[in-house]
Amino acid sequence: MSETKPAPKTVADGNTVHGVVAEFSDVDSLLAACERVRDAGYTKADAFTPFPVHGIDKALGIKPTVLPWIALTAGAIGTCTALTMQIWMNGIDYQYIISGKPYISLPAFIPVSFELTILFASFGTFFGMWALNGLPRFSNPMFTSPRFDRATDDTFFLYLDAKDKRFNEEGAKALLGDLGGAYIEPVVEDDSPKKIPSFLLIAIAVVIAFSMIPALVVARMRVTKSSSPRFHIFPDMDFSPAKDAQQISTLFADGRAMRPDVPGTVSRGGLDWDVDFQTGIDMEKLAQVDAPRARQLVAMMQSDTEVVEADGEVAGEEEAVKEVVEETTEEVQADEPSTDEPSADEPASEEPAAEEPEAEMTEEAEAPAEEEPAAEETESTEETPAEEEPAAEEPAEEEMTAEETPAEEPAAEGPSEEEPVAEAKTEEPEAEASKPEAPTALAPASGPTVDTTPWLTDNPLAIDAAVLQRGQQQFNIYCSVCHGMNGRGNGLVNQRAQRILATTWTPPSNLHDATLYQDVYPDGKLFGTISNGVRKMPGYAAQIRAKDRWAIVSYVRALQASQNASLEEVPASQREAIEKKQSEVKAELEKAAAEEAAKAQKTAT
């Protein structure tokens, strides 16, 4: 009770004695002693053992525990909790439609119900057991004797409680002595100080006080108002520093809010190829001839993100055109009473209202609306003759050089040219026959409106065997269905259309028609036709990549050349084989002719 008083382990002080305890060294003697104690009529006897001793319940007359019922109850509560929770949460309060199953779908609720049953039953068992045992209990009179430490090691203790009706200290001691117990001792009240040491109390108080701080801070924040934004430990991108384009950003080292494209990637519509390659048109020349169209094409190809160098040059030249146009329109509108420019433009631009989207693509909104009519005029009238001449001359010159250079490099030319030549050789006579007519066909092909577009005159690809083979493959996939494998315009679709007498069918062009030769139909134009279509033919820009369209152009040229090539154009190493085959064919033809003649003779006779 108090520190000053020496421990009075006296038997005389009846109040402090809780019972009597004796030691046993093995299980068998303990069990025998237990039985004797039970038979002597003691009901509040207990044994303390280092391990559960089999049969001691019976020997001491211990009744079975109610623990299984606690476990059962807890388990049943678990099942009900789980089912109620799931039915309420998913079946009633927040209904999910999953695979068209009913909201209350019990089979799907089994796993969680099972788990919670086990969980609750385990909690019931665990905590129920400690509660029934009266544990935790840190102050126990049994622990006063230092000898009792061996109760968890190798010694067995038999204890007679003083609360038992039959308890009599001397009698109990005598009984235990008779039973063979050693070190028979009274169990006295634990005399260690019951007061909790002050340092422990202070420590606990300090810990509790500190643990209250966060709760108090939160509580204070709940009841006070603040103009500063909420405090988020994990912002989760809720407060990412969003910026508009062209704004200054402090987030990135370069100070720009807009991010450049990730290296190695192409943004949608932002292909970094030159526009000429994409359109087949020489944009520099087009800007001089037809600035609005050039600007439109450039804007379409490059959308809004990246401005390539070529575009910059074009834009520079456009400025000159634009200025001229603006001057003229200002003169026209000089007598109008408007004060600011946009409103002045509106009445004038009524006609080409449909062109307004174009205006957004260019930097200055008013310019294109005014330019459009002027551009149309130029297309149809004045400049046409002036531009057509060089357009017609240049291809011719360039074609010459283009054909000369491959001739100097037989390695590159050899494989590319030979195959088509060999394939189409039997048709040679027909192709040669149609060739002389080519120049005359120029005018009708252009039709009433003359094409002034400065098409690229030659293929921008470096042509080699691989490109031609790619072109052949793509041609066979996409073009041959109508134009035929040989390009004569009699593909399967055409044959079918002819057979069913399709009335709306426009027969595909014969690619060996002289109007489609490079001198009158430049490579760029052929590319444009593949890309955008012509007459009934749809554009293939969406299906075939630009590079492959150029490859097809090169293959078409090869097909055409195959119908017109002379033996000198074939590489020397191949000529022999061709001549041999030629002679074979000739021989066969002669033979066939001879046979037919013989037949004719026979029938005649």
Next chain:
Amino acid sequence: MSLAVPNGLDNSVERPGTRAPLVLGESSYHSITEAVCKIAENPPSKLWVISFLVAVHLATMLGLCIAYLFYTGVGVWGNRNPVFWGWPIVNFVFWVGIGHAGTLISAILYLFRQEWRTSINRTAEAMTIFAVVCAGTFPGIHVGRAWLAFWLAPYPSLNLWMWPQFRSPLLWDVFAVSTYATVSLLFWYMGMVPDLATFRDRSKNPFRRAVYGVLSLGWSGSSRHWMRYEKAYALLAAFAAPLVLSVHTIVSFDFAVSQVPGWHTTIFPPYFVAGAIFSGFAMVITLMVPARAIFSIEKLITIRHLENMCKIILTTGMIVGLAYGTEFFIAWYGQVTEEKFAFINRAMGPYWWAYWTMITCNVISPNIFWWKKARTTPWIMFVVSIFVNIGMWFERFVITVTSLSRDYLPSAWAYFEPTWVDWAMLIGSFGLFFTLFLLFCRLMPIVNMAETKATLAKELHMAHKDGH
């Protein structure tokens, strides 16, 4: 108080008419106490200190990787379209499976009155707890925003205004694994209380005495307490036994309920449970063989214990092999194009090396246990157990990654590549496991003294009878 064993330390020989002893040598109750308590009471050996330092560093690496993951995002893993369940889920299933042997030993073998479990159950249960800690880490950090993982719990959220979806196997998994962790912890702790009381009563140091005193809850060894305690233990064992089966069944539902070819099979629950027991027993051997040598407890954890575990490994290994075969048979018999492809792809596809590693380790290597010599030679079983651990990790890798990397749409196929973070986290999880395990070895009773003494008492009783 002693028991003479005629055939020395080898109790693996069955002698007709007698039960082979489970506690060997000149054992007494006190010698058992001494043998177990001195592991915690003596200063740590150099080997322990070195192992602990290594393990702590690896665990720290795991912690740093998790911090990096939280700071940067889940892109630090190799998880990419289409394999969004990469190593984190592989590791999760691997560790959960390992845990299951602990529960099996402590609960199912207890219910079947297999007394040979007594000296190994504590370590096995500890292994369960620590394996579940490692397992729980991975789905926890795999949810992306791990600080919102509490959204998995069904609580009335003012942010979401909605409840969890109870028809999803992933939510079942949350309940299964958390219940499993909780019940295993209760079971483990409850089993330790009497032994913690022994530690308390042996402690000279007042601080130690206070700590163990609090942990042992004032346990006195009263017969009435023992009676309720044993009842509670049996009840918990009875709850844990179906629980352990349900947990891995539900883990397998994560896969089997989906539509992915190679996952959508009804064989998964038994196949996963067998695999879990297989891998768990291998891990118990991996831990026990060195531990019994280092801590000199060969008389408590005897060759007979190890041999029995080897037999279980052999059995479950054959079950797992049968499951692999059955999967192929059903894929052929079912004639579903995608499923047929999925299994051929497992064995012959780009992950063939993982598949054949799995087959070699799981199906072929345990067959050495047909020979008694292998079953009774610790180093052989240690090597085989390592093989089985590797093989079972690969099994989960094969199931998870091969199926996801090539499912229905060939245009969506891709080859999974782990990053260094994946590697560091896998290795780090072993660090975490061994850190906890080594601490356990130093601070807690690694053998269930009370139960072992009870077994010894029974054997003494038998010997006593024989003597008459």
